[in-house]
Amino acid sequence: MSETDPLTPSAPDVARRVFSVERLPLAERYAALLATDGVVRGLIGPREAPRLWERHLLNCAVLADLLPEDATVCDIGSGAGLPGLVLAIARPDLRVTLVEPLLRRTTFLEEAVAELGLEQVEVVRGRAEVLHGERRFDVVTSRAVAPMERLLGWSMPLVDPHGALVAMKGSSVAEEIEASAGVLADLGCAAPEVHILGEDLLSSITVAVRVTWAEPARVSWPMAQTPPRRAAPSRTKRKQRRNE
Template structure:
């Protein structure tokens, strides 16, 4: 699927690119939210020199492949929320993707990021403090080791694991009526076919990411038998 072109071209300032992408996606971002996302980008660049948060090194690639990629998820999540505040768990969050972007764009949502790598969860904790995001929480550990709380409305992952492993490892964290949301490139038909009988895919949603000429989709899942 073709990407949505970004007004201003590749040489446009990051703020203009970010604001233009948000407008095209229909994601309302005020000046404070734009400032926070750009500060997050700067922090990611700074920490990446030492802690290897991402394989990407160019700021323009971090902007398009990380920030805009995660920003594109927001319209779908907002439709799912139907105006209610969501409790979101970002599994295998790494440097906070998509969790940090969701927390910035939707301050009424509660976002928890979990990662098994201490330096990455520490980075997200630093981001929450420096960006003044009281709705963002960082946890160091494995999701399968968490107490079985069953309190999250949406459990999201981005390049974390197969659909089967993702749903199995995080199942005890899903609230009644909750859903899983997997961010993928191409539609993962083989992964979907390998799901256990107690989990079903109920929607595969193509995504168009501004300025990104790569395939993206969202895979929505739920426990079998729920609506």
């Protein structure tokens, strides 16, 4: 991996409130890896490098507030390690599995894990489905992977009966939850909870949705995959189609 680039943005003061004194140096090294190797390998856009802390590291780190102590975490579609690798840096008590199908990304993740000495992190090359029926986790995380309808089908088969899906979402989270009502019911999920994180810390808040099982005692494996229901097109999309 590359050495720290002089153009890598230094950690802002707020990072010292998000990462502990012991873990902040690791976060800084990871930021340097993203700004150098991450950009060169096409995992992070060049324009993202100057704002890595605000838009990526801190944004992901506050998700740790929703994770219980000593939890097993599966981060699906991990990409460059967001949020999974950031959570592992911020919370050494977590045991994190990074799941990513693309070789160039898993290669980066394996090298980053080795360089940062994160012994509690493993990297699995593949899609979430490869672990269905094989493993379960206390928490399944993701960031910008898919709309809720599809994300539920990939994530919930990995969630322990008393665990939760904890996904980073955007401003349209309410619409996504509404569109996924049928899938939530079919899978036996409880009503989703929306959490706003980082309000008193970050310039840009983090929106997360948390989904648990409605009746943990009735959850069993292997779980039959429930095909996602196709949502009706939004009003905007209907207008676009009429104008095409």
